[in-house]
Amino acid sequence: MLRALLYLRITSARNQFVAFIKRLKEPKYLLGAAAAIVYLYYAVFKTVNGHLDDIQSSPLGRHVGVIPVTFSRDQFVGVAACILFVLIFFKTAWLLISPPAQPGLKFSEAEIAFLFSAPLTRKRLIHFNLLSTQFKILFSSLLLTLLFGNAGAGFSANIFKALGWWILLSSFSLYTIGSGLFIARKLQRSVKPMLYRIFAGLLLLLLMKHLVSAYLKLSSVTPTFIDPISGALFQTNLLLKAADTQFILAPFKILVAPYFSAQWVTFSSAFALALGVLTVLYIWILTQEVSFEEGSLALAQKRTEVRAAIASGKAPINASVKEKVFKDPFRLLGQGSTEVAFLWKNLISIQSWFNLRVIMILLGPTVFIVLSEYHSVGTPQDVMRMITIISTSLASITLFVGPQLLRQDLRSDLIYMDMLKTYPMKGWQIVLGEIATPVVVMSAVLFMSLIMFVISMHTHWHSIYTASSPILAGILVIPPICTLELLIPNAAVLIFPGLALSANNRRGGIEVMGQRLIFVFGQMLAVLIALLPAGIFGFAVFISAQWWASLIFFDGAAKIIGVLFGAGSLLALMVGEIAFALWWLGRRFEKFDLSKELPQGNS
Amino acid sequence: MIEVSNLIKQYGSHTAVNRLTLSVKPGEVLGLVGPNGAGKTTTLRCLAGIIPFTSGQVTIADVDLVTDPVAAKRALAFFPDEPRLFDYLTVRQHMTFTARIYGVVNAEPLIISLLQELEILDKADKLPGQLSRGMKQKLVIACGLLHSPKVMFFDEPLTGLDPLGIRKMKDSIMRRAQAGATVILSSHLLHLLEEVCTNVLILKKGQKIADGTLAEVSARYSAGESNVSLEEIFMRATGGVED
Incomplete structure (x- = not known):
């Protein structure tokens, strides 16, 4: 009997391996596999070993403080x-x-x-x-x-x-x-x-x-x-x-x-x-x-359902929430901006992921630890220090990982493309509507982090004016930054739908991992390119406006005026970039031929 | 109401639809038939604005689909063979969302009346995962009818329906046509064509090989014989082989 089981396993494993090798014949998978291997080799192996060697050989590593560091x-x-x-x-x-x-x-x-x-x-x-x-x-x-x-x-x-x-x-x-x-x-x-x-x-x-x-x-x-x-x-x-x-x-x-x-x-x-x-x-x-x-x-x-759903081009549904009905986030009237309908729809969808349990898992331990530290060993300064760490960590995670986690946009709706294409809307309206939900959620989290940061750093602000400056700048620049960030993965869906599909399929393998790495790095680079000129220009305007204002007003007011002008010009440039990107992506959406990209049952 | 002139859809060197010309007037139901791979679904998708066509002209409710796609789409409804529904929206939420997309005035009573007509009002707060296939199909139809479309495209509308569902679907299509809607449907089921369609168009390898009323097409392929079934006519027209 064990022989039969062994035969089944060996044959399946051999066929699986052959399929993996065959998949590597496709350039995108081969490139993905190569990228993943290079990344793992240099980012993990080389970095860790390099650090260990450096620490062991450096004077700082040999003797720091009172305890020697030897490994x-x-x-x-x-x-x-x-x-x-x-x-x-x-x-x-x-x-x-x-x-x-x-x-x-x-x-x-x-x-x-x-x-x-x-x-x-x-x-x-x-x-x-x-x-x-x-x-x-x-x-x-x-x-x-x-x-x-x-x-x-x-x-x-x-x-x-x-x-x-x-x-x-x-x-x-x-x-x-x-x-x-x-x-x-x-x-x-x-x-x-x-x-x-x-x-x-x-x-x-x-x-x-x-x-x-x-x-x-x-x-x-x-x-x-x-x-x-x-x-x-x-x-x-x-x-x-x-x-x-x-x-x-x-x-x-x-x-x-x-x-x-x-x-x-x-x-x-x-x-x-x-x-x-x-x-x-x-x-x-x-x-x-x-x-x-x-x-x-x-x-x-459950696995078969997911596979069948993917094969038929439908979204695999999370079995645990299959029967859970989510409330309307707000009352949606029959008339008005159509983009809002997408915001409404995706806010319902996001509740399946962003539910009370996830919030409790994410925030519960943090709140618990902060409160318990406050009453036991910590001082108010310690608590503030912790809030600073939490807020900056939260902001960093949201900025870098947020667009990958919040996928309630074209990435999750790619499989509904034939439906979306029948809607009486311009392409840019659909793209804008689709990205609205992750933009709103990311902006809310970033804004909350900013307020936490400002409060935790209260001793560093000399006046209400200096304290309100980052908040003011945040209000102006956070939503367009999030929009720019989210436009990139959504653009990728329209340009490389095959890649987006493999990401949605949650398929494993080193080649898929590599594709995702290329994608994440590409996204970061694209956002950097989009932000850099606007950022430099905004900073220059901020410095100039603050200087001019300081000649007329007192310091605090000059700072606020500088921030207003700096963030305002940054906002203006980013809005221009966003408008152009939306127009281009809208055109791309209108010309998008999903019959070339998705498997169709009929002809 | 639907005017198609020299429609061509190519995938690289393969021509899926080749110089298709057709015209369907209000109240008419055109049945699109052909072997597997004949180009039926591709034609319907092109006409509904889902996929761009290579060349040709398509007019929906007197609006050119290429120059003003938004206005053209406002006048049409597309019903796919497989009901596509958002997993996390209930029946009512689907209707609310669709109402906003099409800017339906005073949508609430209309939603109730449609759900009542299609006998799914009691499922208003259910998710697609809790509905049978027939119910899902009904929801897709309810969403499609919400903005009172003048033009309707059905792709294999009877797929997966039980006998009662099939009967109701046929009645529904005929009722809409009698009310003045223009309908094109694609199907393999020839009895559906006999019962529902006023006109028929046979496609083979992307090309129109016959069209007209059922009587006209029958006359063309019956070769003077009487009582030739539609199935036999289809076999003779297509050569009895898949594309």
């Missing part, structure tokens, strides 16, 4: 164990906050049809599932070794790396399967699952608060470093010396040790120990008397 092999093991611990921690946190409805292992519909009705025990099915994951893990381990390995280090060192990756990925996979089954089973048996979730959530919040407190204490004794990575490594070094940390990290150290082994003797003992931990995890999964068939069926059906 022995043990400490590398410690750092890696920390990372694994954090990954496991967040995985557990996510499972507790958003547990699966019922225990389930991932099987395809075909596997369910063939295997679930076959005379196989539940343990055999689990073995088949683990075997399936092992194929992916082996391939990933090989890929990661090629990427992070060192050809000059010799054969043995690379074998240790490959097996080290295998141990790490296998342990994470086994833990994920085991904990998923365990938590789902507990929830099924629990009388009040909501109470269980609240309890688990509070527990996680307390743990997070404890971690933040520890981090803050650590930060206070950390000397200033030239770069954040050195600082983080210094703090990790301190953390690793603590007794309770050593205790918590012990099993994680066992799992990462084979990766850092240099000789066959040390590797053999480390590998044997790690295999021991894997065996414990394996037995944990096997001994869980969980009926996973129903859950697996639901998972497979």
Whole structure:
């Protein structure tokens, strides 16, 4: 029986690999794969190793403050164990906050049809599932070794790396399967699952608060470093010396040790120990008397629905919100600007993503930590410092990641293109209407961050005039900046619809990752090009206007006048750029021939 | 009401629609038939302004589709074979959104009356995911009829409907035509043409091979025989093979 399962797995894996290689024949996928490999090699491997080398060799790294910074092999093991611990921690946190409805292992519909009705025990099915994951893990381990390995280090060192990756990925996979089954089973048996979730959530919040407190204490004794990575490594070094940390990290150290082994003797003992931990995890999964068939069926059906929806050119719907009705964001009258109809529609759609649970997950811990810090160890200055960090982080994330996260625009409506094209609207009106929702949401978040920042920096503002200047500038320039940012990915949808479709399909693979990287960098570059001339001009106007105004008015008023003129001219230039972009994209939309881009069932 | 002259649609070197000329007057229902790949859907998509055509002239309700697409689209409604609905909008929200897009005055009572007519008023607060295929089709029709279009295009309107749904759809198309609407529909179902259409146009490899009233087309391909079925006429006209 095991032979049949092995045959199925090997044949599927071989065909999958052939399909992957065939896909690389398309230039866009090949380019994507190349970009991803180059990025991973230089951005991750080179950067991290370079930093470690710099820190170890620099005088600052050798001796900073009172504690010497040295990075022995043990400490590398410690750092890696920390990372694994954090990954496991967040995985557990996510499972507790958003547990699966019922225990389930991932099987395809075909596997369910063939295997679930076959005379196989539940343990055999689990073995088949683990075997399936092992194929992916082996391939990933090989890929990661090629990427992070060192050809000059010799054969043995690379074998240790490959097996080290295998141990790490296998342990994470086994833990994920085991904990998923365990938590789902507990929830099924629990009388009040909501109470269980609240309890688990509070527990996680307390743990997070404890971690933040520890981090803050650590930060206070950390000397200033030239770069954040050195600082983080210094703090990790301190953390690793603590007794309770050593205790918590012990099993994680066992799992990462084979990766850092240099000789066959040390590797053999480390590998044997790690295999021991894997065996414990394996037995944990096997001994869980969980009926996973129903859950697996639901998972497979969901995946098939998503695939079928994509294949037929329709939007895959999130099963968890399929039956949830969202309220009208405002009353939409029959007459008026048609672009507002799109804002209204997409604001309804965004509620599926931006719901109370997400807001609680995003803001809950922050508010909780700020409040608890205020009442315990912190001073009002500490709280203000934290608000400054939170507001700048929030603004940075919104600016850089916001356009990728908020996709309630042409990117999500590309599949409805035939409908949109029948609407009696000009192309630019549809483009404007489509991007309105992410612009409004991004602007609101940025404006909120700005106000938080201004409040937290209240000691730096000399008067109400200086404090109100950034807010005034924000009101004028935030919406056009967001519009410019969002025009780029929406332009990409109309210019490269195939790329947008592959992004919507959530297809994996290193080549798709590379395409997304190219896309994100391209977007940043395009926004920079659009903003740079307007920014330089706006700044020049600000300086000139402030200087002229200072000859007539007092300082505060001169600053406000400068900001008004500077931000106003920036706004004017950006509005010009936006108008041109909308006109061009509108024309592109009107000429867009979706029959050339999307698969059509009929002719 | 619909005037098409020398319509050509090309994909690279492939010509999907080749010099198609047709005219449909108010109250007429033109059935577009042809084998798979004949260019029926492409023709309908070109006429509805969904895809740009390579050359030719299309006039919808006396408005040129190329020079004033917005005015032309205001007069038409396109009903695709597969109901396309926004996943997160309820039935009522779909109607509200469509009303704003077409600038429908005093939309609220009209929405209620249409939903009532199509027997989906009780589903007003349901999402598409909670509706059967027939219900979704009804919602698409309700959205399409909201702005009282003068011209209607149906692409395979009976796909996926149950017998009762088919009956109601046929009645609905005929009622709209009798009320003065101009209708073009594409279908593989020849009995639909016999029951609903006043005119028929047979397409093969993007070219018109026959058009006229059902009687005219029958006469052309019956070769003097009596009681020749439409299916037989279709076979003779198209050569009985797919494009």
